Amino acid sequence: MSPRERDIDQKIDEALAGSPGCETDPVLEDLARLYGEAPGEQEAKDRVRSSLGMPAAQAGRARFFRRGRTALAAAVLLAGIGLAFLVPLVRGPAVLSANQLLQKPLAVGANETVTHIIRFQDHTSGAPARVLDVTVELKPGKISRLDFAGELLAAVFGDMSSDIPGRLKVREGGEIFHEIVNDGERIVSALPQLKLATVHPLGASKILMDERRELLRGLVLGRAFEGADLEETEFNGLPSHLISAVERAQGDDVWGRWKKGELVEFRLYFSREDAVFLRYEVRSGPSRSALELRTQASLVSSSRAGVGDIVFEQPPGWTVWPLEGSLAEGWQLRYGVSRRDAGAHELNASGPLLALIPQRKGFQLERAELRTYRWPGKDVEAVALLYAREGAKAQRIWVITGPELPPEATAVQQPMRLRKAPAEKVGSLTVDLLAAAKAPVWILPPESDPLPPEGCLPASRSARLVVPFQGGFGVVTSSERSCEGDFEPVSSEELRQLVVDGDLQMAQRGTELFDELRSAVGVGYQRMVRNDE
Amino acid sequence: MAWAAPSFEEAYEAHFHCVFRYLSSRTANEQDAQDVAAEVFSRAYQHWSGFRADSSVRTWLFSIARNTLTSHYRRRRHHEPLGPHHTTVASHEAEFLRQEERVELLAVVHCLPDDQQELLALRFAGGLRCREIAEVVGKTEAAVKMALHRTVEKLRKEYEA
Numbered sequence: 268m269s270p271r272e273r274d275i276d277q278k279i280d281e282a283l284a285g286s287p288g289c290e291t292d293p294v295l296e297d298l299a300r301l302y303g304e305a306p307g308e309q310e311a312k313d314r315v316r317s318s319l320g321m322p323a324a325q326a327g328r329a330r331f332f333r334r335g336r337t338a339l340a341a342a343v344l345l346a347g348i349g350l351a352f353l354v355p356l357v358r359g360p361a362v363l364s365a366n367q368l369l370q371k372p373l374a375v376g377a378n379e380t381v382t383h384i385i386r387f388q389d390h391t392s393g394a395p396a397r398v399l400d401v402t403v404e405l406k407p408g409k410i411s412r413l414d415f416a417g418e419l420l421a422a423v424f425g426d427m428s429s430d431i432p433g434r435l436k437v438r439e440g441g442e443i444f445h446e447i448v449n450d451g452e453r454i455v456s457a458l459p460q461l462k463l464a465t466v467h468p469l470g471a472s473k474i475l476m477d478e479r480r481e482l483l484r485g486l487v488l489g490r491a492f493e494g495a496d497l498e499e500t501e502f503n504g505l506p507s508h509l510i511s512a513v514e515r516a517q518g519d520d521v522w523g524r525w526k527k528g529e530l531v532e533f534r535l536y537f538s539r540e541d542a543v544f545l546r547y548e549v550r551s552g553p554s555r556s557a558l559e560l561r562t563q564a565s566l567v568s569s570s571r572a573g574v575g576d577i578v579f580e581q582p583p584g585w586t587v588w589p590l591e592g593s594l595a596e597g598w599q600l601r602y603g604v605s606r607r608d609a610g611a612h613e614l615n616a617s618g619p620l621l622a623l624i625p626q627r628k629g630f631q632l633e634r635a636e637l638r639t640y641r642w643p644g645k646d647v648e649a650v651a652l653l654y655a656r657e658g659a660k661a662q663r664i665w666v667i668t669g670p671e672l673p674p675e676a677t678a679v680q681q682p683m684r685l686r687k688a689p690a691e692k693v694g695s696l697t698v699d700l701l702a703a704a705k706a707p708v709w710i711l712p713p714e715s716d717p718l719p720p721e722g723c724l725p726a727s728r729s730a731r732l733v734v735p736f737q738g739g740f741g742v743v744t745s746s747e748r749s750c751e752g753d754f755e756p757v758s759s760e761e762l763r764q765l766v767v768d769g770d771l772q773m774a775q776r777g778t779e780l781f782d783e784l785r786s787a788v789g790v791g792y793q794r795m796v797r798n799d800e
Numbered sequence: 801m802a803w804a805a806p807s808f809e810e811a812y813e814a815h816f817h818c819v820f821r822y823l824s825s826r827t828a829n830e831q832d833a834q835d836v837a838a839e840v841f842s843r844a845y846q847h848w849s850g851f852r853a854d855s856s857v858r859t860w861l862f863s864i865a866r867n868t869l870t871s872h873y874r875r876r877r878h879h880e881p882l883g884p885h886h887t888t889v890a891s892h893e894a895e896f897l898r899q900e901e902r903v904e905l906l907a908v909v910h911c912l913p914d915d916q917q918e919l920l921a922l923r924f925a926g927g928l929r930c931r932e933i934a935e936v937v938g939k940t941e942a943a944v945k946m947a948l949h950r951t952v953e954k955l956r957k958e959y960e961a
Contacts, residue, residue, distance in 0.1 A: 301924070
């Protein structure tokens with residue numbers, strides 16, 4: 268065994284300790300960080316405690332156990348644990364997490380009433396846990412497991428289904444603050460409704476809001492069905508810009524991944540800066556997978572943009588590089604990630620990608636490549652990779668990454684060309700993108716009618732249209748599929764003030780208008796919005 | 801003074817964190833990690849009276865964890881990618897990039913053979929020293945050190961390529 272092999276324990280200890288000033292191995296440090304997090308630990312700990320009948324941990328109790336290890340304490344503890352084991356066996360209430368509830372069968376036989384205690388815990392990292400203990404007394408009925416789960420969630424979050432005869436209590440901090448009784452004919456809500464905002468896309472989903480109506484995070488559980496789309500979603504009580512962000516974040520690419528009847532959990536994370544993070548996860552069924560759509564607080568202007576907006580803000584000390592590459596026909600890039608069923612917001616397939624690169628001394632961009640991952644039975648993902656070097660250390664930068672790739676994915680690499688954009692153009696464009704991010708801008712081909720074609724614009728959404736007008740370009744605001752007001756001519760410079768967020772289909776590329784617009788906008792950066800027809 | 805065996809509660813408090821981190825790194829998702837953790841400590845509790853002090857509580861718990869994981873894999877109908885799973889959300893630029901690096905490192909780790917992934921998990925997530933790992937996996941300490949060194953070097957080569 269070489270000295271290096273002998274030292275490995277010590278080096279890893281240093282990396283795990285992460286002591287400042289202590290020079291350790293970067294790879295070991297990265298590994299220590301990688302393995303250093305275990306999401307859901309506290310919930311798991313509480314769950315084990317609960318299942319073994321151990322009381323909640325308290326600061327003084329550990330000392331008691333250390334010092335007062337008396338026979339009496341042991342006897343009391345063992346008796347408590349024994350009782351906790353025995354009680355469920357004698358048909359006591361079981362404590363189930365929401366996830367367990369969705370995964371385990373809940374059968375209610377004939378002539379029996381079953382009580383379940385279901386603990387809902389929202390354990391998004393970095394935020395205090397909120398636990399709702401829900402006691403459900405069920406009577407026999409024609410309730411399948413999935414139906415029960417869905418209806419129960421609906422019931423918990425405000426809508427009691429008449430399909431579930433029984434009693435439902437919601438406790439928080441030991442105090443009952445919501446009780447619903449359903450005698451099979453009518454529903455009586457004994458206590459005031461929870462302060463919850465309703466989002467009801469799939470029959471059983473809500474978003475928790477705090478009293479100030481600032482949504483910090485939400486957990487939405489729903490049952491997917493084919494053809495579900497946003498038109499069936501109602502958002503009540505959310506700030507309008509968040510509704511918009513959520514709406515825009517939900518494209519067919521997300522919904523299309525679900526199979527009928529699958530239970531889907533999608534989490535919406537909101538920071539106080541109103542950046543929006545969404546995580547969709549299919550919790551059961553053949554397409555069990557996770558898709559995370561996320562955006563950056565630092566990349567998204569507060570309250571004006573959300574997930575789905577491709578908004579590149581140039582932070583101080585960073586520069587923007589367009590990457591030139593191409594994808595096969597039918598592929599589009601989004602956030603540098605391609606997807607066969609690309610959603611509503613995409614970068615142009617063969618247009619340039621923009622990458623944010625730190626502007627540090629010694630940081631050198633070497634090459635870029637587009638890596639396409641393929642694996643059987645799944646969509647293909649492509650990720651733009653930048654290879655850079657800073658001093659002696661080589662770095663690989665994922666321009667923007669998509670969902671976690673499965674290990675069996677194989678990579679197909681394509682070279683991409685690096686081209687540095689003129690700084691003055693990039694700077695002004697990125698600022699303008701943010702300024703104009705409130706409403707989408709549609710660019711119509713020259714041969715089209717000034718009015719958008721039927722079905723071109725999504726209902727209930729206004730848009731600014733850019734059309735050829737008097738030898739130049741005109742802009743008009745449209746809403747509800749009709750144009751209001753006159754076209755106002757705009758100069759090329761003014762066009763730069765707009766987000767090019769239009770319905771430019773692949774076939775329309777190469778047209779004179781497209782080239783003119785591209786030229787007017789500067790670096791040829793287009794935000795594409797898929798036609799919602 | 802005679803050595804007093806720790807109570808189950810003490811052992812639970814002392815070692816849950818490491819065991820759960822290890823399980824978290826060896827299961828496909830958070831829910832599985834929680835399920836297996838519950839099973840591990842349930843088994844440990846059931847056999848607590850039979851625990852003999854000829855090994856440390858820590859390595860004893862990790863042995864149970866390994867066995868429970870094996871049973872868990874066996875029960876699963878299809879194999880899912882294992883490895884540390886993170887559900888945290890990037891809140892700013894630096895964190896975002898750091899997370900991307902993690903994803904990349906994770907991909908490299910996933911390409912390692914399972915026994916090497918296991919070794920990394922025991923050492924980095926479980927925090928076991930090589931001597932303890934040797935006890936858990938039934939090898940000599942020297943063999944574990946050598947294997948760990950080779951694993952890290954292999955990973956370094958892939959990661960920095």
